[in-house]
Amino acid sequence: MTITTSPAPIRNGIDTAQVYGTLDVLKAQPEAARFEFRVRNSWIDGTHSRSTIHGFWGAGAEDASRTEPFVVDASEPPVLFGHNEAPNPAEYLLHALAGCLTLTIVNVAAARKVELYEVSATLTGVLDARGATGIDPAYRNGFERIDVSFSIRGDASPEKLAEVVERAKARSVVYDMVANGVPVAVTTDVR
Amino acid sequence: MTITTSPAPIRNGIDTAQVYGTLDVLKAQPEAARFEFRVRNSWIDGTHSRSTIHGFWGAGAEDASRTEPFVVDASEPPVLFGHNEAPNPAEYLLHALAGCLTLTIVNVAAARKVELYEVSATLTGVLDARGATGIDPAYRNGFERIDVSFSIRGDASPEKLAEVVERAKARSVVYDMVANGVPVAVTTDVR
Numbered sequence A, B: 001m002t003i004t005t006s007p008a009p010i011r012n013g014i015d016t017a018q019v020y021g022t023l024d025v026l027k028a029q030p031e032a033a034r035f036e037f038r039v040r041n042s043w044i045d046g047t048h049s050r051s052t053i054h055g056f057w058g059a060g061a062e063d064a065s066r067t068e069p070f071v072v073d074a075s076e077p078p079v080l081f082g083h084n085e086a087p088n089p090a091e092y093l094l095h096a097l098a099g100c101l102t103l104t105i106v107n108v109a110a111a112r113k114v115e116l117y118e119v120s121a122t123l124t125g126v127l128d129a130r131g132a133t134g135i136d137p138a139y140r141n142g143f144e145r146i147d148v149s150f151s152i153r154g155d156a157s158p159e160k161l162a163e164v165v166e167r168a169k170a171r172s173v174v175y176d177m178v179a180n181g182v183p184v185a186v187t188t189d190v191r
Helices: A016-028 A089-111 A158-171 A173-180 B016-028 B089-111 B158-171 B173-180
Strands: A034-045 A048-053 A056-058 A070-074 A116-128 A145-154 A184-190 B034-045 B048-053 B056-058 B070-074 B116-128 B145-154 B184-190
Touching (some): A034 B089, A070 B089, A089 A145, A089 A158, A089 B034, A089 B048, A089 B173, A173 B173, A173 B184, A184 B158, A184 B173, B016 B089, B070 B089, B089 B145, B145 B158
Antiparallel strands (some): A048 A070, A116 A145, B034 B056
């Protein structure tokens, strides 16, 4: 007799059993839902700085899963007074938005039993530098708008795939922050 | 006879002559002020995706200064269903904010003839995951707030250094976007 076991509930690389277990924990222990993420940044020279990203608080404990910190630089191209040491901060904001929408699409699809074959996106942000340079206050400093163009393939109907994207927009952490803004408090220790 | 030339106007690693020249160009040719930045992102597996950052439009032309693209990954730690392949998108948003505030501080200081010795920052963002998981609509998806704590040293009075930080807040591209939000349009090609 052959016993056929169900495949492990991994879909799109997401462990759906872990996802449902986590949701149960968050419902039973709301204090586990608090997350605090941290970045430490140090200026190097000119437009060039470096962030170190390591620990965070989440699920009721200080995370210990990262044995080494992530190190990520930012700078500017020559036309914006840097030397192309790294992507610029506005490009990192687009990267943050892309990464968050994409992983939220993948999580939503996994929960809805949709297998994805491809998720790719092009993001563009347009700004008028008369804002940030202070030349003309009629222009804002940041992007006037951001356009995100997704290309998605999966084993569901076009309607269902489009629904997955809409749901991901409604649940994405970074989409919420970029689209709606976040209160930012800056304090300075001057020595 | 010895002719003493002024030192090259490089301050804090910023070529201040280039900065003033650029401001003159933007005033005379407003069409040069339009910048378009772009990120292409592709899903790899699970929460893991990869952005390619290369060309951009700015100063009246498609930039040709970057011979190779920047490649930047994003993912999640295990508690958020990933495998720590890279920082997560919310951490990248903090990195974008840190990098932009820091380089704007450096630019403003250079213009005001302030030599900086140190600019470092710690950023924290707090969220309640009951928002993004859809468990409780009373919570937003993103950070409730972001705290930025700068430590700055330079050859100016504490008052002047504090003014530089205030001016940088008022001129930072990413601070504006994070604090005030940006319209985001998402379109999807489903195949």
